[in-house]
Amino acid sequence: MIDGWEIIDFHGHVGRWDIFEMSDDAEEILHAMDAVGIDRCCLFNIFHPDGATGNDQTAAFVSRYPERFIGFAYVSPLMSEFMVSELERAIDRLGFLAIKIYPPYSRWLLNDPVWDPVYQFADDRGLAIISHTGAEETCWPVYVEDIAGHYPNANFVIAHAGNSEPYRSQAIRAAQRFSNVYVETCSTFREPGVIERLVAEAGADRVLFGSDVPLMDPRTQLGKIITARIGDCEKRLVLGENARRLLKL
């Protein structure tokens, strides 16, 4: 908690990525979260295209600290025959609260019809979908504009807010055009003024704090919000209130 407000990290990983020394050590993650008052962290495993293998790992990880971690379901069109059934299993049986997709691990653009069953599932259930975005062509934020209007009950979260230009501007434009589009803040691109711009142009009620833990330490990523020139009301929305609303907590 910070000043009595719950802090929710919307972007975290389960799994090891050894070349980056990324290890999903729960104690280490909690140590970093506790140091800056992060109450809960949303986690997903993006390394297994069948979905189930990674989702089971996420479920096991979350079950150790269910009050601190929230599971998101991952599916991939590389094994499209499992997408909907795995989403049903992950949401209904594993208790996950949202969906993660990672288009760069496939050959399909974010607006390709291959993803439609995922979007339709989220629309039917009123779920949030967080997608990696950035310079990789499969996941330019501009493609979110092609889908957000077709699935008004789903909420689309543009992870990394596009990361850098011109993709950051695409992310902001998508959030301006569609009320069910959000931008999420974790990024290794930490130029001055990024958070201020996201809040000013996308709106404080559409920006979600994320850290990419354990690929990155959440303390630096939280520091982006705390040290930004935005008001305390805006900080509270970004750091937790928007996530609480989106995840229906």
Next chain:
Amino acid sequence: MSLSFRSRVFVFDANVGIGNRHDRRSPFDSPDQLLEEMARHGVDRALVYSVQGEWISPMQGNDALAVLTDRNDALVPQFVAGCDSGSLRQLCDLHRDGVVSSVRLHNTAECRLPFVSWLYGDLLAWLSAEGIPLWVSLADTPPVEIVDTLSRYPDLTVVLVGAHYTHSMMIRPMMRVLPNAFLELSRYENICGIEKLVREFGARRLLYGSFFPRYAMGPMLYALHHLEISDDDLRLICAANLERVLYD
């Protein structure tokens, strides 16, 4: 925990650029704006180089830096070095004037130049002989060239700037192979990574830098204040180590 932050220790930022890049305007492009941003985060002093010098012309950038930092005790000039003899002559002249406490290697990747001794040997030999520390950016110069070239100059003090999580597997071996190297922390975001470095190498080889204006000034400083390290180690990282590198 609070929604606001200001450093509780004296801070000397080891990595600040000033001025506009040729292709990107800085959000704080005058000395007064930079000083205001430093004050907002509680940064007391900054080692400042010209971003034009880093990317386009070390010599013109250094000339501009003298004007930008003039009469500002909070801004300590850091001069940029290229590989040509004119650049070295300029640095020698500035050193004779007593204003060179450190030198920063220009952006070798942007210039499409390899960082090798047959190009930079005269510069590196001069820095070694004069006891002037060199800043080298891992974001802008390949790590293999840094290690292979700097290994030939064992007396040279080096500050490795901008280590990123993509350098994760290289950092510790680099610190071992280059025992005179310090690590600037602006982009080092590995989870609990700085605490692990403190345990392995000690806080005396680590420096706070922001990499402003490529990176915002506050986030890493905020993170440092929330690590599980002693206040003595925090003071070393935030200022004392840099003062030792520049002035001892």
